[in-house]
Amino acid sequence: MRPNEFQSFDFTFTHAVVGMALVSFDGTFLKWNSALSTLLGYEHNELQTPSSTVRTLLTQIREIAELGRSLSSLNIHPHRFQQDYYQPTGQLLSLEISISIISDCDGVPLYYFTQFENKTIIRQMEAQLQEAENNLLEKETSFLQLLEGLPLTVVITANGIIQYANSAGLQLIHAESLDQVLVTSTNDIVDLSNYQIVQERRERYYSGNTLGSVCYLINCLNGQQKYVDGFTLPITFNGNKAFIGIFKDISQQMLEEERLIQSEKLSTAGQLAAGIAHEIRNPLTAINGFMKLLRSSERMNDKYFFIIESELKRIEFIVNELLVLSKPQTTHTSKPVDLLSLLEQVSTLMNGQAALKDLKILPVCADQPIWIHGEDYQLKQVFINLLKNAMEAMNHGGNIYIHVHTTETESRISVQDEGCGMNEEQIRALGKPFYTTKETGTGLGFMITQNIVHNHGGAITVESIPEQGTTFTVTIPTLLEPEETAI
Template identity: 70%
Template sequence: MYPNEVQSYDFAFTQAKIGMALISFDGTLLQLNSALCNLLGYDQNELNSTSQPSRTILKQIQILEIVQLGKWMQSMDIDKHQFEHYYYHPSGQRLYLDISISVIRDGKDAPLYYFTQFENNTTMRLMESKLQYSESYLIEKDDSFQQLLEGLPLSLLITKHGIIQYINPAGLQLIQAESLDEVLGLSTNTIVDTSNYEILTERRKNYYSSAAIGSVCYQIQCLNGQQKYVDGFSLPITYKGESAIVGIFKDISEQMLKEERLMQSEKLSTAGQLAAGIAHEIRNPLTAINGFIKLLRTSERKNDNYFSIIESELKRIEFIVNELLVLSKPQGSHTSKPIDLLPLLEQVITFMNGEAALKNIEILPPYLEQSIWIHGEANQMKQVFINLLKNAIEAMNSSGVIRIHARPFDNEVRISVQDEGCGMTQEQINALGKPFYTTKETGTGLGFMIMHNIVHNHGGSITIESTPQQGTTFTVTFPIIATEE
């Protein structure tokens, strides 16, 4: 039966993109459009058939439910109702359908049939499901990330444009803050010590110009006024949807204090070892001076030669004292300038001859007449060669020779200190320079580290050759400059 009332709407009904059907009050499909056939995956004949498959299809699209809902709508005087239903397409895909039911009435307001629309809402439902899953995943991920930050034993802070956005509990403990509210919104300038502002400013410039941040060591000012040293690194991240910086730091104050104590211990140890040699070196000229003064007292006439010897010995003592004063000066006050290495080596050898003499060791200087100029800091250079000679002396039991060679080679000079001591294995050589490693019974290993840093800062390098029970040769290499100018 094709109702006459539908004919005026035939074109819109058949051409609609949404599935439509007219259903009688007993559940018979009166009319359906091609869009519904395409949606359900069957042709019109299959849907209008009275066969078992057709009844299965009609059951799937809730024909009986539609009829029941229609009756309820009429009893409640409701003309339109909508509900959602899922349908299994012949391809196996599960479709989500929005089904809308309207009661169509004639001119006398008598109900005629049900007009139904079937809209495929599968894509929207899948998108909603994905969005819900993504939101749930992000919330779970954010919670996990927050738990990770809270439980991290290292101090962590997140900043935006230098303003603190978050600090974990370890960070709060580091800066002696009672709560997160106490530090939120503070500038990192209030925590980093003013002595490190230049480092902080430079890092910010590097970040804004090239996004490079990297590692850093800061002196910080805690909220209770206590000063600490921290070591860490920073990385760019996205925090709450905006660009930010995360910094991870550890407190190295205790480590710095221990290293300072070890450095001081190393200096005192070096001073003690040099003291014996210096005392011997000064005692010799003092003995000579004392002897010649006695001769002058007993002599009836003036002897200019005696005075020359006394004057020479006094100058020798003055030189040794001056060398001690030079070594005691703080390294930070030095400035680089052209240095003639040969006179510098002669001064160091003179200074160390006293300690060598205690063990009957002879130091042979390099035999070069021309000057060798490098650019550097004289006091630091002296410290390098004093350490090399001191190590050579300590490596030799008693008697022997320490040879110093200076050889220009292309654009560099190589100065070697060769001893006849106990030597080292390759494993011992490889371990040199590691903190607190030493081949001495009472050493700390810091002397070689200090010497290595000085050489490196002067653009040089150190090589070591050694044979057990035969001796060791330390060779330092520096770039040569053409002239004193």
């Protein structure tokens, strides 16, 4: 992650007004902000060894998130759940926990991104409103006065038509008076993209199920769009069946969440830009020089045309590789892959970045292809990550060696650098999220690389000597019948 990207990620996460945490798939905190530790009632460092109450909360997060992953193929996404929680002081909180899965640019899941919001006041208000509905059926004037005093948006609808909105609600949608919204359809307020959510909630109510909380994108009267979060309850209003909804403006919160997620997704994007520019500039310089020679030459020279053509093909190759790496991968289709060709492509792609640091990538040279089975773009990501790690470990120039040894059953690919190396403790810590030896690293790169290699039936090992260098070796199964393969 580049320094400015890491700072943006860390600042947004640290200063968010709601509790946020990154949770591993085995149910442990990887990173959390001060808002979360305050909400849970602990000092920031105390969450490193959470109490039994917090561990129970983490177990619940993992179970709900795993359920969401198992139901994702059915387009069912339980992003949120309610959880009662007792602070160490004994105070009972009603938490709403939102869960989403953070993946890298290749779609590989990394960890859970969770948000914790204190809904205690809203739940208390919900209970109060329910009590008010039961006890104040004949006192609607007092009921409306209560709603007017609430700081949150309150809307009463009947058959999808607005019957009442309190002052906070009018302010939310930029209405000057209640007359502007009375007898207005909720379809005019809720954005078209959320109509299906509205319809599903209506069907759920008529089926006898509870409605629960909901998040809407709404259209304000001034043309502005906002996100609101809240809940609805059936009531009797003016002697008729109706619904009362209480909502909170979460537009800023949604913006913070989106910025955080985008920061993580873009943490590796653009890191090759300077190297690619350098790599493309070299053939362009050669083409320009030979064009000048052709203009000054009295006769055609086929050699010049051959060089120009080869340099143009080199530029086209680099651009195509960038397009492949940047294209979203919606499907995962394994196929036979020529390992040597893949390594050559990755080396070509990384040569520009290496040249900027006075480094040379010395790839393996062989005539016969070596076939393995896997996903081309993921395997490229593995060796790009390893080469990037090697380059970041070398600050004073040098060579990076790629060695390939193959048998009938497996291929071993080693990426060897001449960098600062690592000690045994650092090697053992590799693969843990957010453990890194770099000043601006996240520790996620090697974890992603490990996952890709393991998903291809392979393994990755590390050998390192401090101040002498490090060698990462990827072992992956070799295809037995390469003559039948095709890319």
